[in-house]
Amino acid sequence: MLVAVAVFPGTNCEIDTKYAFEKLGQEVVLVFHKEEKLPSGTDLVVLPGGFSYGDYLRSAAIAKFSPIMKAVIEFANNGGKVLGICNGFQMLLEAHLLPGAMKRNANVHFISKFQPLKVINVNNTFLKQCTVGEILNVPIAHGEGSYYIDDAGLKELYANEQVLLTYSDYEGAVDNPNGSVDAIAGICNKAKNVFGLMPHPERAIESILGSDDGVKMLQGFIH
Amino acid sequence: MRVIVNVQLKNGVLDPQGKAVHHALSSLKFNGVNDVRIGKQIILEITETDTNKAKETVTKMCEELLANTVIEDYTIEFPAC
Numbered sequence: 001m002l003v004a005v006a007v008f009p010g011t012n013c014e015i016d017t018k019y020a021f022e023k024l025g026q027e028v029v030l031v032f033h034k035e036e037k038l039p040s041g042t043d044l045v046v047l048p049g050g051f052s053y054g055d056y057l058r059s060a061a062i063a064k065f066s067p068i069m070k071a072v073i074e075f076a077n078n079g080g081k082v083l084g085i086c087n088g089f090q091m092l093l094e095a096h097l098l099p100g101a102m103k104r105n106a107n108v109h110f111i112s113k114f115q116p117l118k119v120i121n122v123n124n125t126f127l128k129q130c131t132v133g134e135i136l137n138v139p140i141a142h143g144e145g146s147y148y149i150d151d152a153g154l155k156e157l158y159a160n161e162q163v164l165l166t167y168s169d170y171e172g173a174v175d176n177p178n179g180s181v182d183a184i185a186g187i188c189n190k191a192k193n194v195f196g197l198m199p200h201p202e203r204a205i206e207s208i209l210g211s212d213d214g215v216k217m218l219q220g221f222i223h
Numbered sequence: 224m225r226v227i228v229n230v231q232l233k234n235g236v237l238d239p240q241g242k243a244v245h246h247a248l249s250s251l252k253f254n255g256v257n258d259v260r261i262g263k264q265i266i267l268e269i270t271e272t273d274t275n276k277a278k279e280t281v282t283k284m285c286e287e288l289l290a291n292t293v294i295e296d297y298t299i300e301f302p303a304c
Contacts, residue, residue, distance in 0.1 A: 032303075057288070057289070060289055061288065061291070062288075066290070093293075094291065100293065100294035101291050101294040102235070102239055103232070103237075103239065103294060104239050105239065106237070106239050107239070108239050108240055137282045146239070148236060148293070148294050179237070179239065
């Protein structure tokens with residue numbers, strides 16, 4: 001599988017993301033934001049975490065106009081698989097490839113810690129190796145991760161099985177670190193080819209570093 | 224011509240920064256503050272001289288970039304020079 005990882009000024013998770021997919025045996029190409037085309041034969045585009053364009057104006061507000069994003073949007077609209085992690089999730093929201101928006105965390109702090117996540121839907125490429133109700137231990141690191149969507153949009157997310165992950169405690173009860181609507185941590189689009197989440201599965205691929213729960217998440221795209 | 228764009232979270236969307244500042248004001252004994260909302264002000268100097276045309280262009284700027292209309296409202300003002 002060929003994974004294209006987009007790199008913007010201020011992106012800082014591209015090497016971790018490359019490392020994670022290479023560890024899983026995949027070919028990874030870093031693609032600079034000024035490129036107008038994705039490498040031919042790209043199977044998956046990853047928009048990694050970081051602080052693209054310094055988070056100026058709003059997180060990911062400027063990244064969405066990068067030349068490479070035009071290609072990513074076209075790729076996604078043609079059914080190509082796209083995964084947005086953290087700042088990448090914010091880009092997908094700003095580019096309207098996913099519904100909703102991000103606000104500052106409810107406690108106005110930058111939160112960086114391991115966070116249990118509850119698996120809500122597995123009827124999709126990304127989480128097909130997980131089970132509903134399973135708890136995954138994955139790091140979060142964000143200041144603007146409070147997911148917002150209006151009531152009508154939320155209903156639609158549930159109706160189409162688009163809610164993928166929620167923040168929980170290790171027993172599976174709701175534990176909402178940032179004030180997200182319904183403690184939502186990750187969603188997909190209606191067509192189930194565009195995925196976004198605030199937690200960092202690429203930072204949870206080795207148990208010696210705290211968790212390898214990210215492996216089965218990323219492997220969903222491979223097997 | 225100078226154009227002032229104010230962007231703020233929509234009514235009904237919780238403003239965590241406003242809440243934190245409200246709390247801080249209360250701690251400083253500034254009582255009698257019912258609510259605090261924080262927004263941002265974007266000041267543009269543009270070459271257009273026709274106010275109507277400018278408003279049209281700046282509205283487009285707001286819709287495409289300056290505001291995220293999923294959660295934010297904006298106002299456009301032309302201050303008297």
